Structures are given as C-alpha cells and as structure tokens.
Amino acid sequence: xxxxxxxxxxxxxxxxxxxxxxxxxxxxxxxxxxxxxxxxxxxxxxxxxxxxxxxxxxxxxxxxxxxxxxxxxxxxxxxxxxxxxxxxxxxxxxxxxxxxxxxxxxxxxxxxxxxxxxxxxxxxxxxxxxxxxxxxxxxxxxxxxxxxxxxxxxxxxxxxxxxxxxxxxxxxxxxxxxxxxxxxxxxxxxxxxxxxxxxxxxxxxxxxxxxxxxxxxxxxxxxx
Amino acid sequence: xxxxxxxxxxxxxxxxxxxxxxxxxxxxxxxxxxxxxxxxxxxxxxxxxxxxxxxxxxxxxxxxxxxxxxxxxxxxxxxxxxxxxxxxxxxxxxxxxxxxxxxxxxxxxxxxxxxxxxxxxxxxxxxxxxxxxxxxxxxxxxxxxxxxxxxxxxxxxxxxxxxxxxxxxxxxxxxxxxxxxxxxxxxxxxxxxxxxxxxxxxxxxxxxxxxxxxxxxxxxxxxx
Numbered sequence: 001x002x003x004x005x006x007x008x009x010x011x012x013x014x015x016x017x018x019x020x021x022x023x024x025x026x027x028x029x030x031x032x033x034x035x036x037x038x039x040x041x042x043x044x045x046x047x048x049x050x051x052x053x054x055x056x057x058x059x060x061x062x063x064x065x066x067x068x069x070x071x072x073x074x075x076x077x078x079x080x081x082x083x084x085x086x087x088x089x090x091x092x093x094x095x096x097x098x099x100x101x102x103x104x105x106x107x108x109x110x111x112x113x114x115x116x117x118x119x120x121x122x123x124x125x126x127x128x129x130x131x132x133x134x135x136x137x138x139x140x141x142x143x144x145x146x147x148x149x150x151x152x153x154x155x156x157x158x159x160x161x162x163x164x165x166x167x168x169x170x171x172x173x174x175x176x177x178x179x180x181x182x183x184x185x186x187x188x189x190x191x192x193x194x195x196x197x198x199x200x201x202x203x204x205x206x207x208x209x210x211x212x213x214x215x216x217x218x219x220x221x222x223x224x
Numbered sequence: 225x226x227x228x229x230x231x232x233x234x235x236x237x238x239x240x241x242x243x244x245x246x247x248x249x250x251x252x253x254x255x256x257x258x259x260x261x262x263x264x265x266x267x268x269x270x271x272x273x274x275x276x277x278x279x280x281x282x283x284x285x286x287x288x289x290x291x292x293x294x295x296x297x298x299x300x301x302x303x304x305x306x307x308x309x310x311x312x313x314x315x316x317x318x319x320x321x322x323x324x325x326x327x328x329x330x331x332x333x334x335x336x337x338x339x340x341x342x343x344x345x346x347x348x349x350x351x352x353x354x355x356x357x358x359x360x361x362x363x364x365x366x367x368x369x370x371x372x373x374x375x376x377x378x379x380x381x382x383x384x385x386x387x388x389x390x391x392x393x394x395x396x397x398x399x400x401x402x403x404x405x406x407x408x409x410x411x412x413x414x415x416x417x418x419x420x421x422x423x424x425x426x427x428x429x430x431x432x433x434x435x436x437x438x439x440x441x442x443x444x445x446x447x448x
Contacts, residue, residue, distance in 0.1 A: 049323065049355060061312055068318045075311040087299040088285055094292045099273065131273060 004029040005057040007043050009036070010199060011207050013156035014066040015054045020152055020197050021070050025079035067097050067153060074149075083149045093143045096135070097153035104128045108156055111164035112211050114219035122172065129178055132157065136180040140187055147193045157181075158188040159198060167208035228253040229281040231267050233260070234423060235431050237380035238290040239278045244376055244421050245294050249303035291321050291377060298373075307373045317367045320359070321377035328352045332380060335388035336435050338443035346396065353402055356381065360404040364411055371417045381405075382412040383422060391432035 004022065006029050008015030022029050034043055034053050046055045046062035055062050056069045058076070063069050074082040083090050107128065110121025132154075135142070142150035151158070162185075165171045175182040188194060228246065230253050232239030246253050258267055258277050270279045270286035279286050280293045282300070287293050298306040307314050331352065334345020356378075360366070366374035375382070386409075389395045399406040412418060 058312075063312070063315045063319070065319055065322055068315050068322065071318060072311055072315040075314065087296055088282075088287070090299065091287045091292050091296040094295060095287070095289055098289055098292060 003057075003059055005032055006030070007032050007034050007040070007046065007055040007057070008053045009034055011204055012053060013160045016197070016199065017066045017152050017155055018054045018056060018069050018073070020155070020193065021073045021082055022077075023197055024082060024193055025073060025077040027073070027077050027079075067101065067149075070149060070152065081148070082152065084143050084146065089143050090149075093149040096142050096150035099131075100150070100153045100157070104132075104157060108161060108164065111161075111168040111170055112208060112215055114215050118170070122170065126172055129157075129173065129181060133178040133181040136184045139180070139184070141184070147188075147191050151188060154188075155194075158185050158194075160204070163201065163204045163208055167205055168212045227281075227283055229256055230254070231256050231258050231264070231270065231279040231281070232277045233258055235428055236277060237384045240421070240423065241290045241376050241379055242278045242280060242293050242297070244379070244417065245297045245306055246301075247421055248306060248417055249297060249301040251297070251301050251303075291325065291373075294373060294376060305372070306376065308367050308370065313367050314373075317373040320366050320374035323355075324374070324377045324381070328356075328381060332385060332388065335385075335392040335394055336432065336439055338439050342394070346394065350396055353381075353397065353405060357402040357405040360408045363404070363408070365408070371412075371415050375412065378412075379418075382409050382418075384428070387425065387428045387432055391429055392436045 004027055006015070006018055006022070008018065008031060010033060019029075019031070032040075032042070034040060039051060042057075043053065043055060044051055046057060047053075047064040050064060052064070054066050054069060055064050056072070057063075058072075063072050070082060083093055104125070107121045107124040110118055110125060113121065141147050142154070161173065165173065173182065173185075189198070228251055230239070230242055230246070232242065232255060234257060243253075243255070256264075256266070258264060263275060266281075267277065267279060268275055270281060271277075271288040274288060276288070278290055278293060279288050280296070281287075282296075287296050294306055307317055328349070331345045331348040334342055334349060337345065365371050366378070385397065389397065397406065397409075413422070
C-alpha cells in the first residue's frame with residue numbers, strides 16, 4: 001500500500017492546499033505537524049534547500065513546494081482531476097496559481113504587520129484584489145465551472161484573508177468594492193471540495209490575533 | 225495549419241526558453257520582437273496582467289509566463305518530451321525550475337548594477353550557485369541524463385550569467401569554486417538542443433556591456 005506522509009502546519013494555507021488535493025483524490029495520508037522553532041530532522045532532510053513545509057513524502061520520496069506537489073498528486077493518483085483536461089485551460093490555471101504565489105502571497109500577511117509596512121502592503125493587496133476581481137467576472141471558479149488547481153492555490157485569499165482582516169481589524173474586502181471576488185469566495189467556501197476541509201475559523205482567528213497583537217506590541221516598543 | 229506567434233526580445237533568456245522548446249518540438253513560429261519603451265497593442269492585450277514578454281499566441285489564444293508556456297508546448301505539440309515521463313522526475317524538474325525563477329532570476333542581474341546593491345546581490349548569487357553546484361554533483365543534467373524542463377529554465381545561468389560577468393568585469397564562476405556547475409554548463413552549451421539556438425555571444429555582450437556602463441555612469445553621478 002502506498003505510504004503518504006505530509007509534513008505541514010495546521011494553520012498554513014500552503015499545507016492545506018496539499019491536504020485538499022489529497023482529499024479530492026481520496027488518498028489516505030499521515031499528517032505530521034512541524035514545529036518551526038524546532039524543525040524535525042525529517043523536514044530538514046526532505047527539503048534541504050528551503051527547509052519549509054509543506055513536504056509530501058510518497059513511498060519514502062520527498063517533494064517540496066505546494067503547487068509542485070499538487071501537480072504530482074494529480075499525475076500520480078486516480079480520482080477527480082485537479083487541473084483541467086484541455087492544455088489551454090491548464091495554462092490558464094497555472095498562470096493564475098503563479099500570479100497568486102508571486103504577487104499576492106508575498107503581501108497578504110501584511111495584515112499581521114504594523115505601521116508603514118502595513119500601509120504599503122495594504123495598497124498592494126488592494127491592487128491585486130482588483131486584478132482578481134476583474135478576472136472572476138462572470139466566472140464561478142478560475143477556470144470554467146470546475147473548482148480546481150487555481151482555486152486551491154487561491155485558498156489563502158478565499159479563507160485566510162478574511163481571518164487576517166478580522167484578526168488585525170483592517171478590512172479591505174467588501175462586496176461593494178470587489179463584487180466578483182466576493183461572489184467567488186461565497187461559492188468557494190460552500191463548495192463540496194472545501195467546506196468540510198476548512199480549518200476551524202475560531203482557532204485560526206485566535207492564532208492570528210495573537211500574532212497581530214505581538215506585531216503591534218513590537219511596533220509600539222520599537223524606536224521611532 | 226496551426227498559427228504560432230511569439231512576442232519576445234532577442235536578448236531575453238525568458239524569451240529564448242520558449243524558442244528552445246518550440247525548436248525541440250519542431251514547431252514553426254513567427255517571432256515578433258517587442259519594444260519595451262513602446263509596447264505593442266498586441267502585447268498589452270495578450271498579457272494585460274503583467275504586460276511582459278514572452279507571450280505565446282497559438283491559434284489566436286495567448287499564454288504568458290515562460291514556464292507555463294513550456295508546459296503548454298509540451299502538452300500540445302508532438303516531438304521529444306520536455307518534461308520527463310515519470311511523475312516524481314517531473315516534480316524534481318518543476319522544483320528546480322521554480323527555484324531558479326524564485327531565487328536566482330531575481331538576483332542574477334545584480335551584475336548590471338553598481339555599489340552596495342551589487343555587493344549584496346553578488347553574495348546572494350554566490351549562495352544560490354552553491355546550491356546548484358551541490359545539486360549537479362554527478363549529474364549530466366538536472367534530471368537524469370536528459371536535457372529538459374529544468375535545464376531550459378536554467379538557461380540564464382548556463383549562458384547569460386557568463387555574459388553578465390564579462391560585461392560587468394565581475395567574475396563569480398570558476399571551475400575551482402563550482403566544479404559541478406561548470407561541468408554541467410560545458411555539457412549544456414554544447415548539447416544538441418542548445419548549441420545552434422544560442423544568441424550571438426558578441427552581440428549579447430555588447431548589449432549588456434552598454435547596460436553595465438549606463439549603470440556605472442548613473443551610480444557615479446548619484447548623490448552620495
């Protein structure tokens with residue numbers, strides 16, 4: 001029997017991307033929670049280049065980088081497809097997954113910062129949400145009507161972003177400003193592939209609220 | 225007959241990635257040189273999000289991002305495979321392509337800068353080359369003995385880096401410091417998939433030397 005292990009973090013959207021893909025495929029796996037303050041020898045040895053989660057270990061062979069893992073899962077296991085079938089649709093899905101990782105992921109945790117850094121980051125997130133809102137016009141999901149690769153990549157804006165907003169008290173997304181994005185987000189959170197796989201919101205909120213408060217305390221005590 | 229157009233720049237490694245992939249597959253294409261100071265309406269309309277080359281247009285449908293285009297080419301056209309067949313090998317190829325784009329591409333043009341920015345960038349490139357040198361130990365190419373996806377992604381370190389070094393007078397790569405990387409680079413430049421597709425070195429050198437000199441002049445006249 002195939003042995004699948006996932007080194008991850010319960011609060012990480014990147015870790016959840018892999019979990020969701022495994023669940024869509026119906027693959028049984030062992031989840032191993034990492035401690036970033038004290039990384040396990042297995043993590044360091046499985047991802048020596050980045051020393052980061054998530055890492056999927058399949059029959060003893062490790063793979064790092066969440067979207068690389070998703071491609072591997074889609075190519076290796078039977079079950080519903082994660083990428084669309086048509087090559088052009090696949091390209092569009094990969095384009096948006098890359099956009100989300102390159103342009104949005106880097107600025108979205110700006111909510112957990114303070115001061116000038118937060119102000120600048122908020123503006124960037126706002127610009128990126130405008131791009132996403134424009135793309136999602138008249139669309140149920142990123143590629144056609146099927147939840148898939150790009151939507152999984154977007155989990156941190158579909159679910160985590162709202163938690164970041166609430167934790168920090170900074171609200172960017174309203175259905176007036178981003179109607180298409182908001183509509184997509186509602187569909188997303190309630191779709192069958194996601195709704196039973198989301199982490200508990202109150203736990204996530206408590207975790208990120210503590211982070212936000214720690215950032216505020218650090219900022220207040222920093223020399224001006 | 226399939227109509228394939230490529231919007232690119234003659235000196236861009238990202239543009240050449242796509243050209244090399246099309247040549248490996250034996251696909252005829254029309255190359256359209258862009259002017260970055262005066263971008264064509266076709267570019268702006270084909271890649272509205274990034275407004276960057278390369279863009280592949282196949283039967284009127286545009287695709288942006290060089291490595292997304294490579295996946296599309298590999299899935300769409302007959303001919304030798306660009307990605308390996310085995311899913312695990314494909315994951316390894318994608319991992320290194322991502323590493324090169326995320327960690328190396330961002331710092332490699334540091335050679336064309338001056339002062340503190342160049343010093344910091346040089347150190348980062350040095351660290352990244354150590355990672356690549358370690359990975360390429362006892363390997364002909366990134367995945368097994370076959371030239372492919374990750375090697376194409378690495379074209380800017382295999383060929384352009386040497387041009388940047390010569391143009392700026394800053395030399396980082398020697399066969400003593402990076403023996404495995406140097407050996408890979410020699411194999412690379414002479415392999416059948418690449419050797420007739422490289423841009424003319426003296427033209428590239430003149431182009432980047434002018435850029436390097438412009439950076440030096442700007443740095444010399446900047447307030448200290």
